[in-house]
Amino acid sequence: MMKKGNLYYPAEEAKKKAWVKDKKIYSDALKDPVKFWEKLAKELFWFSPWKKGFEHKPPHFKWFLGGKTNITSNIFENNLAGWEKIKQKTALIWVPEPNNEKTRKVTYDALFKEVQKCANYLKKLGVKKGDRVGIYLPIIPEIVVAMLALARIGAVHCVVFSAFSPDALRIRLQDTGAKVLITADNYYRKGKIIDLEAQAREGVKQTKVKKVILIKRGRNNPWQKEKDFCPPRSMDSEDLQFILYTSGSTGKPKGCMHVCGGYLVQAYWTGKWIFDFHPQDIFWCTSDPGWITGHTYAIYSPLLNGIATLIYEGALDWPEPNKWAKIIDKHKVTIFYTAPTAIRMFKRYGGDVLSDNKFNYLRILGSVGEPIDESSWIWYFEKVGRKKCPILDTWWQTETGGILISSLPGLGPFRPAFTGLPFPGIKVGILDEKGLPALREGNLVILAPFAPGLLRGIYKDEERYMKTYWSQYPKGTYFTSDAALWGKDGLVRILGRVDDVIKVAGHRLATGELEEAVNSHPDITECAVIGIPDEIKGELPFVFAIYSGKRVKEEIEKEIIDLVRKKIGPIASPQKVFLVGDLPKTRSGKIMRRILKDIWLGKKLGDLSTLANPGSVNKLEDAIGNFKKSL
Numbered sequence: 001m002m003k004k005g006n007l008y009y010p011a012e013e014a015k016k017k018a019w020v021k022d023k024k025i026y027s028d029a030l031k032d033p034v035k036f037w038e039k040l041a042k043e044l045f046w047f048s049p050w051k052k053g054f055e056h057k058p059p060h061f062k063w064f065l066g067g068k069t070n071i072t073s074n075i076f077e078n079n080l081a082g083w084e085k086i087k088q089k090t091a092l093i094w095v096p097e098p099n100n101e102k103t104r105k106v107t108y109d110a111l112f113k114e115v116q117k118c119a120n121y122l123k124k125l126g127v128k129k130g131d132r133v134g135i136y137l138p139i140i141p142e143i144v145v146a147m148l149a150l151a152r153i154g155a156v157h158c159v160v161f162s163a164f165s166p167d168a169l170r171i172r173l174q175d176t177g178a179k180v181l182i183t184a185d186n187y188y189r190k191g192k193i194i195d196l197e198a199q200a201r202e203g204v205k206q207t208k209v210k211k212v213i214l215i216k217r218g219r220n221n222p223w224q225k226e227k228d229f230c231p232p233r234s235m236d237s238e239d240l241q242f243i244l245y246t247s248g249s250t251g252k253p254k255g256c257m258h259v260c261g262g263y264l265v266q267a268y269w270t271g272k273w274i275f276d277f278h279p280q281d282i283f284w285c286t287s288d289p290g291w292i293t294g295h296t297y298a299i300y301s302p303l304l305n306g307i308a309t310l311i312y313e314g315a316l317d318w319p320e321p322n323k324w325a326k327i328i329d330k331h332k333v334t335i336f337y338t339a340p341t342a343i344r345m346f347k348r349y350g351g352d353v354l355s356d357n358k359f360n361y362l363r364i365l366g367s368v369g370e371p372i373d374e375s376s377w378i379w380y381f382e383k384v385g386r387k388k389c390p391i392l393d394t395w396w397q398t399e400t401g402g403i404l405i406s407s408l409p410g411l412g413p414f415r416p417a418f419t420g421l422p423f424p425g426i427k428v429g430i431l432d433e434k435g436l437p438a439l440r441e442g443n444l445v446i447l448a449p450f451a452p453g454l455l456r457g458i459y460k461d462e463e464r465y466m467k468t469y470w471s472q473y474p475k476g477t478y479f480t481s482d483a484a485l486w487g488k489d490g491l492v493r494i495l496g497r498v499d500d501v502i503k504v505a506g507h508r509l510a511t512g513e514l515e516e517a518v519n520s521h522p523d524i525t526e527c528a529v530i531g532i533p534d535e536i537k538g539e540l541p542f543v544f545a546i547y548s549g550k551r552v553k554e555e556i557e558k559e560i561i562d563l564v565r566k567k568i569g570p571i572a573s574p575q576k577v578f579l580v581g582d583l584p585k586t587r588s589g590k591i592m593r594r595i596l597k598d599i600w601l602g603k604k605l606g607d608l609s610t611l612a613n614p615g616s617v618n619k620l621e622d623a624i625g626n627f628k629k630s631l
């Protein structure tokens with residue numbers, strides 16, 4: 001890499017190899033983004049072509065209207081890389097957590113057979129096109145098989161992160177109306193065996209699930225005896241491909257609807273150009289398939305590109321702190337994609353843990369999920385990338401289906417703490433409250449024609465779709481809920497969410513979701529949850545709950561923490577619960593969460609006279625001050 005001022009550019013050698021080498025692509029694409037995406041889409045496999053590229057009836061829009069395809073045909077028999085060429089190549093490398101268990105490598109051919117067997121098994125159970133099917137699986141090869149099998153027959157996968165609690169599983173299953181759930185008996189996490197089956201059995205209560213398909217980790221699958229041929233279902237571009245839930249401003253998670261045509265096009269091309277996938281690449285995306293990053297970049301994108309994707313069951317620092325680095329070396333990973341929270345953890349362990357690791361094969365590094373600070377960027381660049389690998393800081397959301405902002409590895413430029421340039425064909429804006437281009441910073445929006453992979457709706461909640469994304473600005477402007485600024489060089493810097501979403505170790509949570517869980521405690525009627533900055537995890541949830549009862553406070557605090565774990569899962573565990581007499585409120589009764597955060601951050605509070613209860617502030621300052629002293 002070459003440095004000029006605070007910008008980094010790729011070395012000549014990397015430039016030569018890259019798919020995209022000419023920055024003219026940006027101006028060309030923006031001249032007519034629809035035509036640009038149509039040209040890209042044409043390279044993929046379609047049973048029949050679309051009749052119209054794009055249609056916009058705000059807030060709704062469609063891509064590749066009337067086109068018919070199937071994502072699994074594009075992964076397998078009609079792969080752009082050539083089926084005969086990739087058949088015997090490794091598609092999947094599964095690394096189990098226990099060191100004494102063997103890695104499993106699955107070729108494209110073997111994976112295809114498994115997918116078809118599983119598809120036939122699902123068909124026999126009566127699963128049909130459009131049916132929603134829940135998947136509650138850990139990181140084992142079968143999660144890939146199950147997702148692709150459902151896609152093969154046109155059913156809609158609804159993956160629920162395996163570390164979500166039974167309650168969290170239940171509300172998602174209820175919303176989808178799924179009648180079938182695919183789950184597993186157990187898996188390993190930090191040396192412990194987690195009983196997933198028990199959680200699943202609990203989670204399906206009071207849902208429509210009639211059949212639970214149980215996979216026994218490491219043993220024969222239920223679909224072993226099925227035929228290994230199953231023709232692909234021809235899917236319309238705008239048919240549902242999957243639903244994935246994510247957290248919004250209120251307590252209830254939103255089912256993001258992604259469709260067959262647009263998602264396929266975006267998953268294929270963003271992977272190819274951003275990670276610069278070449279036939280010999282071994283790609284490791286550390287995200288769990290329960291999140292969108294895992295859907296698109298651990299599974300769909302690398303497989304569409306005919307390369308090997310590595311998935312690892314366990315924790316990145318288990319059983320040893322440099323487990324992740326050992327995996328990179330052992331499996332000759334060439335492209336590594338992870339989250340800032342992981343990078344900060346690696347950095348915290350110190351340089352020693354890296355002394356045995358060479359990273360000889362790495363050529364590209366990626367980051368995603370939250371802003372990466374400059375010092376972590378530099379550490380990642382120097383210690384892992386050995387100053388040779390570009391750092392792709394990729395911005396996107398569950399809603400966007402694929403990456404929308406990231407500089408390209410053959411072009412750059414890269415700048416610490418900046419995500420880079422919008423992908424060719426993507427129009428973004430940064431607007432002030434009035435909807436005018438912001439002078440310095442403002443809200444990040446996406447302008448028509450958006451992106452082929454952008455969500456088409458929130459499942460069964462049109463009103464919320466409209467309100468969350470399309471009502472902030474004039475019709476037809478997608479509001480991301482992120483604040484951002486432009487660098488002089490046209491690079492975008494993401495400043496963080498402007499709504500009530502927090503990122504805890506890269507996991508997206510809504511403070512409203514936690515508040516609902518806390519309020520379900522019989523002695524609590526009002527509370528506020530805020531995200532407090534944390535060096536490793538980015539943010540941590542802190543609870544402030546009003547309690548005036550007589551029971552021992554420590555007991556109540558513990559019950560609240562247990563409730564959050566039960567309702568959402570251990571990833572949402574509050575760092576601290578403050579039981580207080582009162583919370584600062586406006587005269588209309590709204591709790592001022594911002595004041596709580598400002599007290600924590602030691603900011604000047606300004607005019608409090610508009611509060612209904614300014615007296616509440618002093619007591620909170622004392623409580624927070626005392627707690628900080630005790631740390």
Ligand code: WT7
Pocket residue numbers: 246292293367368369370371372393394395396397398399419480481482494496497507508
């Ligand atoms: C939110 C979306 C799909 C990517 C994984 C997270 C934040 C995402 C970045 C980045 C700064 C980022 C935004 C966004 N975010 N990538 N590179 N730099 N912030 O998807 O869980 O739906 O979260 O993650 O705030 O809105 P998600």
